[in-house]
Amino acid sequence: MYRLLSLEELDTACVAQWRQGVVERCRHAAGLLRSRAIDAGDLLHEARAELHLAMCAxxxxxxxxALTHARRACALARHERDMALEIEALSIQGAAAAVSGQDQLSEEAGQLARRLARQLADPIVTLQVCDSLGVAQAWLGHVEAARQSLAQGTCLASDAGRVDWACHLLIHAAFAEALMLARSWDLSQGLPSLARRRQVEVAMQAALARCEVTPGVMAAGTQRSGRFLLAWVDFMLAVWRGEPDDAEADLQRLQALLPHERAWMGGLARWAQVVHALVLRDNAKAESQARLLIAAAHDMGHQPLLEQGRRAWLLAQSRLGRLNPMELGALRLMPSPAAEATSSCTEDMLAFELRLRELGQREAAQLPAWRREDSLTGLASREHFQAQTDELLQRTDPTRAQVSVLVLALDPGQVLAAHHSPLVRDRVLCTLAALIRQVLRAGDLPARWSHDELVALLHRASGEDVARVCERVHLAVREHDWSAIAPGLDVRVCLGHASARVGDTLDGLMRRCESSRFASLRREYRKVAHAA
Known part of the structure; x- marks a missing residue:
């Protein structure tokens, strides 16, 4: 039914099927969209297809x-400079990584999505990121960070007049509070403290109050999921208050509200059954339910639920007095779901990365010469430098890759233009370009940035490496015989540098380089003044 549709129509079909909750059809349309986009060389529609597939997974x-598809969507969106699509893919990447045992990747993706959303200056996109990031941080156990993210999103939703999103975020805030307490709670030590339980109750009351004054603001599917999460929080509160009868009633309500299209919520319901059995000291039932939770969590690749299943199974076994060392060893050695599934995706992901890299190389080779090389100095052009730096910042973790940028400019205290002809100035810049080529390392990229500024992209350069490069530049400039260009000519330069951080852009790096350069100039001027 999709074969005669254009790429735009296929994309629209994916969105429509997703909104109707028909995940299988959405995935089928997305697979066809991706195949046809690859054949057509349309990277933007390929990115959208990968995003749809990530959402379905x-x-x-x-x-x-989901993590694999989201990573591909991110890479393609960056290549096509579609920031909104990249932010959405990063949000899925952060959420998927949080529950598949890749904590650092989750936090990096979430924080990058947040920074990009600020640049995009779209409040709705920002609150969506806050929602996704807050829930991911809750699964990771980052209590304060999760609270801040969800609170920021709630404020943005209220400011934007989006009562539906405000309700949604308050439900997630209540769920996050209960989730973080449940994950840290040691059932063998008794009930949690009153103060900690009170934090969950306050969040729950805020969510219920908002839902009461804004009934029916969400779609039916979202309402069902929201009611399920609130029922789960109600159940945990009843357990923590020591009210088994209320907990029993909440557990039954939880089962009735379970959205069967969301498997992870089925895991939450199974976790609730395990907790209930342990509280009632029905240890045989707790053990069997814990086994089911472990199997379900492993099939999903949900590491936090897998950990809770293991903890519950161990407690039930110890209470029954039949802890089997061999079975315990097998349970502990069970590979994480992320490790098993990741190995099957590695080859496909590598093929994708190689294809994208080859495409970038072809595009770079097809650039006109004036865009790749500065006609005066022979260094890379500003456009080429920007493209290469942007690509490196987007494709790698800059803190691990140790990406730095160095800026070299003529000392503004000199009046070169006033005393020498433009030809002399051009020869000075050409000589500086030759000197910087000599002192940079293999793999570094020098370029012409502006009229009298040169830059260099330093890849895999620690702080010590950058300092050594700066020293070599200063030494080369001091030792060069500038009088060969013009009698009495003495050239001085000032340097600035900055190392990239997660979420950095080239603009941010250049601003920090300027600050570094002017700070260096001030120090030099103070030395001169002091010596005088």
Whole structure:
């Protein structure tokens, strides 16, 4: 039924099927969209297809697969400079990584999505990121960070007049509070403290108050999921208050509200059954339910739920007095779901990365010469430098890759233009370009940035490496015989440098380089004044 549709129509079909909750059809349309986009060389529609596939995999709790599709969507969106699409893909990447045992990747993706959303200056995109990031941080156990993210999103939703999103975020805030307490709670030590339980109750009351004054603001599917999460929080509160009868009633309500299209919520319901059995000291039932939770969590690739299943199984076994060392060893050695699933995706992901890299190389080779090389100095052009730096910042973790930028400018205290002809100035810049080529390392990229500024992209350069490069530049400039260009000519330069951080852009790096350069100038001027 999709074969005669254009790429735009296929994309629209994916969105429509997703909104109707028909995940299988959405995935089928997205697969066809991706195949046809690859054939047509349309990277933007390929990115959109990968995003649809990531959303489908996430809905069906196939987290490692969702992470793979989201990573591809991110890479393609960056290549096509579609920031909104990249932010959405990063949000899925952060959420999927949080539950598949890749904590650092989750935090990096979430924080990058937040920074990009600020640049995009779209409040709705920002609150969506806050929602996704807050829930991911809750699964990771980052209590204060999760609270801040969800609170920021709630404020933005209220400011934007989006009562539906405000309600949604308050439900997630209540769920996050209960989730973080449940994950840290040691059931063998008794009930949690009153103060900690009170934090969950306050968040729950805020969510209920908002839902009461804004009934029906969400779509039916979202309402069902929201009611399920609130029922789960109600159940945990009843357990923590020591009210088994209320907990029993909440557990039954939880089962009735379970959205069967969201497998991870089925895991929450199973976790609730395990907790209830342990509280009632029905240890045989707790053990069997814990086994089911472990199997379900492993199939989903949901590491936090897998950990809770293991903890519950161990407690039930110890209470029954039949802890089997061999079975315990097998349970502990069970590989994480992320490790198993990731190995099956590695080859496919590598093929994708190689294809994208080859495409970038072809595009760079096809650039006109004036865009790749500065006609005066022979260094890379500003456009080429920007493209290469942007690509490196987007494709790598800059803190691990140790990406730095160095700026070299003529000392503004000199009046070169006033005393020498433009030809002399051009020869000075050409000589500086030759000197900087000599002192840079293999793999570094020098370029012409402006009229009298040169830059260099330093890849895999620690702080010590950058300092050594700066020293070599200063030494080369001091030792060069500038009088060969013009009698009495003495050239001085000032340097600035900055190392990239997660989420950095070239603009941010250049601003820090300027600050570094002017700070260096001030120090030099103070030395001169002091010596005088």
């Amino acid at each position: 996430q809905r069906e709790a196939q987290y490692v697969l």
